[in-house]
Each structure stands twice: as structure tokens, then as C-alpha cells.
Amino acid sequence: xxxxxxxxxxxxxxxxxxxxxxxxxxxxxAQVQRLIVEGQVLVDGQPAKxxxxxxxxxxxLVYLPPSDDEPALIPEAIPLHVVYEDREVLVIDKPAxxxxxxxxGHESGTLANxxxxxxxxxxxxxxxxxxxxxxRLDKDTSGLLVVGKTQRxxxxxxxxxxxQAVRKRYTALVVxxxxxxxxxxxxxxxxxxxxxxxxTVRADGREARTRFTVLEAWPDYTLVEARPETGRTHQIRVHxxxxxxxxxxDPVYGPRKDRLNVGRQFLHASGLGFQQPITRKQLExxxxxxxxxxxxxxxxxxx
Numbered sequence: 001x002x003x004x005x006x007x008x009x010x011x012x013x014x015x016x017x018x019x020x021x022x023x024x025x026x027x028x029x030a031q032v033q034r035l036i037v038e039g040q041v042l043v044d045g046q047p048a049k050x051x052x053x054x055x056x057x058x059x060x061l062v063y064l065p066p067s068d069d070e071p072a073l074i075p076e077a078i079p080l081h082v083v084y085e086d087r088e089v090l091v092i093d094k095p096a097x098x099x100x101x102x103x104x105g106h107e108s109g110t111l112a113n114x115x116x117x118x119x120x121x122x123x124x125x126x127x128x129x130x131x132x133x134x135x136r137l138d139k140d141t142s143g144l145l146v147v148g149k150t151q152r153x154x155x156x157x158x159x160x161x162x163x164q165a166v167r168k169r170y171t172a173l174v175v176x177x178x179x180x181x182x183x184x185x186x187x188x189x190x191x192x193x194x195x196x197x198x199x200t201v202r203a204d205g206r207e208a209r210t211r212f213t214v215l216e217a218w219p220d221y222t223l224v225e226a227r228p229e230t231g232r233t234h235q236i237r238v239h240x241x242x243x244x245x246x247x248x249x250d251p252v253y254g255p256r257k258d259r260l261n262v263g264r265q266f267l268h269a270s271g272l273g274f275q276q277p278i279t280r281k282q283l284e285x286x287x288x289x290x291x292x293x294x295x296x297x298x299x300x301x302x303x
Contacts, residue, residue: 003042003061003197005139005251010056017043018050021062035062039195044256047195059251059258063197073131075117076108083285088153088278089146090132093287096142096264101130111145119149134158135166135231143170143269144287148277156277161231169271170226170236171215171289173262173296174245175255178222182213185239189232198252199234201242208232210239218300221248221260225270237265248296262296 006024008015018036022029033050035041040063041048054060078098084091094111101112115131116123122131132147134157146166148154160166190205192198209229216223222245226236237253240246246254249262260266273284289297 003063003252006060006062008054008056008058008060012054013056015054016050017041017048017052017054017060020054021060025062025064027064035065040064040197042195042252045251045254046256061251063195073102073112073116073123074108075120076113077117078109078111078114080111080114080118083144083287084283085149086276088148088150089157089276090149091144091146091272091283091285094137094142094145094269095290096140096292099139100133100136111147115147122149135161137269138234138237138265138267140264141267141269142290142293144272144285145269146272146274153277157274160274160277164229164231165275167271167273167284168228168269170228171268171270171293172224172226172236172240173248173260173266173293174222174224174240175220175248176222176245177217177219178212178214178224178245180214182211183243185210185212185243187239187242189235189238199232199238201238206230206232208235208239210236212240216297221300223297236267260296260299263292266293266296268293 008020012020018029018032021032036050039047042061043052044059081093082090083093099110102110112130112133132149132154134148134154137143137145146157148157186209187201188203188205189199189208190202192200207230211227212224214222214224228235237247237250241253248260248266249258250265268289270287276283
């Protein structure tokens with residue numbers, strides 16, 4: 001589940017963390033304090049205490065507990081950037097900030113809500129409320145995502161993901177100068193033992209492999225293309241942080257301070273290839289970096 005992200009304003013300067021969160025959510029102060037003790041609240045990427053005094057501009061991530069009552073999926077006419085569409089599949093270019101499906105803290109305004117408005121026949125086809133959704137991108141990761149428009153297409157796409165037959169490419173700006181032109185990160189990924197909403201490299205984790213190639217380099221940052229061969233949660237972000245080069249702007253796995261003012265993790269799903277599940281035609285799609293990430297590169301290049 002994507003965390004609830006909050007940014008205190010200057011008016012919140014000096015407020016206690018637990019009091020601020022209780023006012024910003026439907027949780028009681030005791031519930032907030034319990035989440036903080038369990039490590040489910042990060043301030044600028046680090047666990048914090050309830051008594052922490054906030055300053056304007058802090059980045060707060062709250063990993064809310066799952067709700068016993070799943071929010072009802074309501075159709076919403078949310079604009080989608082459609083890259084490709086036929087009778088069976090849809091490929092969209094997801095903007096940063098769009099959540100894939102409803103969860104606590106994101107009950108509406110999601111891709112699932114948009115799909116249900118666009119394709120009412122998908123209602124009820126997925127017991128988990130994810131009509132046609134066969135993979136996901138984190139809320140603040142932008143880029144290409146494929147959706148099944150029919151049950152047979154959805155099942156066929158799921159099979160391709162299970163068989164690792166889908167070709168995915170991501171563009172990422174990482175912290176530090178990567179010394180090798182290309183490499184393979186082969187390290188199992190599992191849930192963090194303390195902060196259960198975070199992932200980490202651990203010996204008993206699930207098999208995970210990410211190949212990368214350097215595209216452009218500066219003294220303090222490197223632009224890379226990452227090609228995950230498996231599909232673990234947060235895999236690219238965890239793997240790049242594991243080799244000492246976290247994604248720039250990543251509030252969970254990166255440095256506490258976003259020195260480039262990226263505003264989100266610099267991670268974009270720039271390439272996607274798969275077999276049309278009915279016609280068996282091979283399809284390939286690419287997506288340019290969105291404007292906010294392009295501006296970051298322009299600053300680095302001194303344009």
C-alpha cells in the first residue's frame with residue numbers, strides 16, 4: 001500500500017508530530033502514537049518520535065493499517081493519457097501522484113476509479129477492486145502501465161507477468177557517481193523486519209534481479225536505465241539503494257534531504273513490451289520523461 005504523504009506548512013511549525021497527524025487523519029492520538037512506535041511513520045525518510053516538533057517542509061509518510069471495510073469502488077471520470085488501445089488492452093502513461101487502486105487515505109481519484117468510469121463492464125470482475133489492473137506503479141512513479149479490458153486479456157497479461165515475459169524499462173536518476181557502465185543486481189527482496197511497509201534486501205527474501213545501464217553521469221548523480229527481470233514491490237528503489245545509489249528524491253529509501261528538489265522519486269517507467277494476449281502480436285511502447293523530471297536534468301546539465 002502506498003503511504004499517506006503529508007507536508008506541514010509554516011503554520012504547523014513547532015507542532016508535535018502525534019498531534020499534527022491526529023488532526024490530519026481520522027485516527028485518534030493513541031492510534032497515531034502506536035503507529036509511530038511501530039515504525040510506520042517516517043519524517044524525512046527516518047522513524048520519528050511522537051514528541052518531534054515539526055518544521056514547515058518536512059515530508060511525512062504514514063503507513064496506515066488496512067481497513068476492515070474496503071472502500072467502495074465508484075466510477076470517476078478521471079482523464080487518462082492513453083498511449084495505445086484495442087479491443088482487449090489499454091496502455092496508459094500514468095502521471096506521478098495517481099494512485100493505482102483505493103486504499104486507506106486514497107479512497108477515490110485512483111486509476112481503478114477511472115477505469116470503472118471508462119469501462120463499466122469491468123465492475124465486479126475483480127474481487128479485490130482492481131478492474132483489469134495486472135501490475136502497478138508506485139504513486140509517485142510515472143510512466144507506462146498496461147490494463148486488461150476483458151477477462152481473457154487480463155488473465156493472459158497476468159500469465160505473462162508471472163512468466164517474467166513482460167519487458168520493462170525504467171529511467172532513474174540516482175545519487176552518486178556509478179563507477180560501472182552496466183551491471184546486474186541479484187539480491188533477494190523481502191519485507192523489512194521492523195518497518196513492515198518497507199522492503200529490503202534480505203537472505204530469506206524472494207528472488208529479485210535488476211539490470212542497469214548508465215546513460216549519463218555527473219560527479220554527484222547518475223542517470224541510469226533499469227530493467228527489472230522480476231517484479232518485487234519497490235524492487236528498483238530497494239536494489240539501487242542496496243548498491244549505495246538510491247533514487248534521487250526517494251523519501252523512503254533515499255537521503256533525508258532532497259538536494260535537487262525533485263519533489264518525488266526520480267523514477268519513470270519509460271519502456272514496456274508484451275505480447276497482445278489474444279492476437280499474440282508483440283507490442284512495444286516508450287514514454288519520454290515528464291516535464292518535472294526533464295527540468296531536473298536541465299539543471300544538472302547547466303541548460
